[in-house]
Amino acid sequence: MGDVQPSPGDPEENRDPVDSEKKTREGNPTMRPVPETQNQDSKSAREDLGGMGMSVSDLNAYYGSFKAVTDVSMEIQANKVTALIGPSGCGKSTYIRCLNRMHEVISGAYAQGRVTLGEQDIYAKDADPVIIRRRVGMVFQKPNPFSKSIYDNVAWGAKINGFRGNMDELVERSLRQAALWDEVKDRLKESGFGLSGGQQQRLCIARTLAVEPEVILMDEPASALDPVSTQKIEDTMDDLKKSYTVVIVTHNMQQAARISDYTGFFYIENQGDPGQLWEFDETEKMFSNPERKETEDYVTGRFG
Amino acid sequence: MRETMIKLALTACAYLSILTTFGIVLVLLFETIGFFRKESIVEFLTSTRWSPTTGSFGILPLVYGTLTATIIAVIVALPLGLLAAIYLSEYASRGLRRWLKPALEILAGIPTVVYGYFALTFITPFLRSHLFPDIGSFNALSAGLIMGVMIIPTVASVSEDAIFAVPQSLREGAYALGATKRETATKIVVPAALSGIVAAVILGISRAIGETMIVTIAMGAQPIWGGSPLEGMQAMTAYIVQVVGGETPRGSVQYQSIFAVGSALFVMTLTLNLISYWFVRRFREVY
Ligand SMILES: Nc1ncnc2c1ncn2[C@@H]1O[C@H](COP(=O)(O)OP(=O)(O)OP(=O)(O)O)[C@@H](O)[C@H]1O
Numbered sequence: 001m002g003d004v005q006p007s008p009g010d011p012e013e014n015r016d017p018v019d020s021e022k023k024t025r026e027g028n029p030t031m032r033p034v035p036e037t038q039n040q041d042s043k044s045a046r047e048d049l050g051g052m053g054m055s056v057s058d059l060n061a062y063y064g065s066f067k068a069v070t071d072v073s074m075e076i077q078a079n080k081v082t083a084l085i086g087p088s089g090c091g092k093s094t095y096i097r098c099l100n101r102m103h104e105v106i107s108g109a110y111a112q113g114r115v116t117l118g119e120q121d122i123y124a125k126d127a128d129p130v131i132i133r134r135r136v137g138m139v140f141q142k143p144n145p146f147s148k149s150i151y152d153n154v155a156w157g158a159k160i161n162g163f164r165g166n167m168d169e170l171v172e173r174s175l176r177q178a179a180l181w182d183e184v185k186d187r188l189k190e191s192g193f194g195l196s197g198g199q200q201q202r203l204c205i206a207r208t209l210a211v212e213p214e215v216i217l218m219d220e221p222a223s224a225l226d227p228v229s230t231q232k233i234e235d236t237m238d239d240l241k242k243s244y245t246v247v248i249v250t251h252n253m254q255q256a257a258r259i260s261d262y263t264g265f266f267y268i269e270n271q272g273d274p275g276q277l278w279e280f281d282e283t284e285k286m287f288s289n290p291e292r293k294e295t296e297d298y299v300t301g302r303f304g
Numbered sequence: 305m306r307e308t309m310i311k312l313a314l315t316a317c318a319y320l321s322i323l324t325t326f327g328i329v330l331v332l333l334f335e336t337i338g339f340f341r342k343e344s345i346v347e348f349l350t351s352t353r354w355s356p357t358t359g360s361f362g363i364l365p366l367v368y369g370t371l372t373a374t375i376i377a378v379i380v381a382l383p384l385g386l387l388a389a390i391y392l393s394e395y396a397s398r399g400l401r402r403w404l405k406p407a408l409e410i411l412a413g414i415p416t417v418v419y420g421y422f423a424l425t426f427i428t429p430f431l432r433s434h435l436f437p438d439i440g441s442f443n444a445l446s447a448g449l450i451m452g453v454m455i456i457p458t459v460a461s462v463s464e465d466a467i468f469a470v471p472q473s474l475r476e477g478a479y480a481l482g483a484t485k486r487e488t489a490t491k492i493v494v495p496a497a498l499s500g501i502v503a504a505v506i507l508g509i510s511r512a513i514g515e516t517m518i519v520t521i522a523m524g525a526q527p528i529w530g531g532s533p534l535e536g537m538q539a540m541t542a543y544i545v546q547v548v549g550g551e552t553p554r555g556s557v558q559y560q561s562i563f564a565v566g567s568a569l570f571v572m573t574l575t576l577n578l579i580s581y582w583f584v585r586r587f588r589e590v591y
Pocket residue numbers: 063066068086087088089090091092093094095106275
């Protein structure tokens with residue numbers, strides 16, 4: 001991630017994308033294009049950042065011999081919010097975890113198919129999952145803060161990725177973006193465990209933002225949250241998509257309709273089959289006039 | 305009816321073990337008080353001369369012997385035990401872990417007398433011919449080293465439990481930020497398991513302090529205050545063995561002194577256990 005990587009005030013280094021890419025993360029090249037204007041300070045640079053689109057074709061996901069998701073193809077538009085909906089167990093979590101190679105972390109689990117992030121095939125032989133995950137961040141269903149202070153929770157990811165700019169500034173900016181700053185600004189040194197569940201989840205969002213990925217995956221981030229925290233997270237969404245591409249799994253139809261630009265409906269036709277992407281379209285169309293009957297039944301709450 | 309009988313029997317067993325412990329502590333206390341009727345407690349705690357035959361009862365040389373061996377043991381066991389625990393929990397495949405963990409725990413069952421002879425007949429000669437030509441035949445270094453090996457299984461196994469118990473979601477959270485496996489293991493998982501690791505180390509220290517055979521066999525019987533680890537020393541436990549196994553008449557001051565030393569040992573391990581208990585409570589993370 002070129003924007004924070006090179007030391008500010010070294011424009012020479014920043015002007016050459018290949019060079020600064022190479023410097024990222026212990027010499028591993030990343031694919032993050034470096035915007036031309038990013039050589040002043042990290043703050044102004046960050047606002048120029050866009051998200052990156054992803055393209056998925058014929059993706060199959062397995063847990064050992066069990067096939068959980070079959071033949072998904074999807075274009076994820078840059079700087080848009082894509083919502084994934086569908087009944088429980090139809091493979092939404094499995095699918096979203098394939099988008100940053102988190103699926104394979106589970107022992108025995110693997111994915112087949114082609115997923116690209118910009119030009120990068122993330123399942124290419126030479127693709128390093130560590131770098132992919134740095135570019136495609138993830139917020140989990142259950143808040144999972146580290147056993148560190150609030151400040152270090154946010155700073156840690158940036159630190160291990162070689163961030164050399166002003167860390168205080170980055171932490172504050174990330175916490176503001178996650179709508180948590182005002183609540184924690186006086187207790188940054190306290191443990192992240194001391195926060196409420198909703199605050200912990202916003203802390204996890206802030207921590208993901210601090211790494212400045214190009215895509216943010218969210219797996220039911222609001223499922224265990226009260227309406228106020230949910231609202232706060234939703235409110236950040238419009239802001240987030242200016243700088244990031246967002247993919248979000250949700251069980252809440254109103255939420256999907258409110259915050260997303262595109263919606264994918266996952267469905268299992270016959271029990272025991274793997275889940276598939278039943279319908280994928282602009283959110284407006286999906287909620288007003290979907291092509292398939294099951295989609296309509298689901299979004300209108302007739303089953304699921 | 306049967307139910308109540310069984311319940312009664314179990315309750316009796318529970319109380320019996322508590323009573324036994326209580327009884328032992330009482331005897332220890334009683335005899336210790338008897339000892340301090342004759343000898344000054346201040347001298348006992350502050351004097352650096354331990355010579356029971358001439359009536360000098362300053363416990364510090366014995367404490368020095370015990371602590372020297374213990375510190376050497378911890379220097380060996382802490383890094384090795386922790387690394388073994390990290391490897392087992394984070395790197396070893398599931399099948400390998402299923403074999404290695406019990407194997408490690410079996411190591412903890414080697415009789416300490418075997419370790420003691422190993423230190424005396426192998427480690428000390430080895431150190432003498434390769435590193436320290438003038439090391440004594442009895443010395444704290446080889447006793448401490450082998451005691452470190454003895455407590456590695458305890459430290460590794462208990463830390464491994466703590467590390468393994470760190471929820472997978474925490475590891476995934478780190479991976480999702482682009483952390484490598486090593487960064488995740490050392491900077492997220494280990495700190496999250498810290499209270500358990502500290503408890504493991506303290507448990508290891510307690511075992512080392514209470515360990516008897518190794519220090520008796522390999523460290524010698526000279527209560528010396530402030531000696532070098534290359535020289536012989538006497539540990540608290542080794543002194544007790546010496547008196548019990550010798551011809552000291554019951555009821556004499558010398559004989560009673562072992563209860564005072566025993567009480568001191570008891571207080572040391574109890575304090576350590578309390579610290580460990582406090583630490584676990586204080587720093588236990590709620591996931
Ligand atoms: N770790 C795993 N090992 C084996 N099978 C799994 C595992 N996780 C999920 N599955 C299976 O994969 C299928 C898809 O599960 P997944 O969690 O992706 O569904 P989901 O759409 O996210 O459901 P929910 O809405 O309840 O979160 C299910 O049949 C589930 O049982």
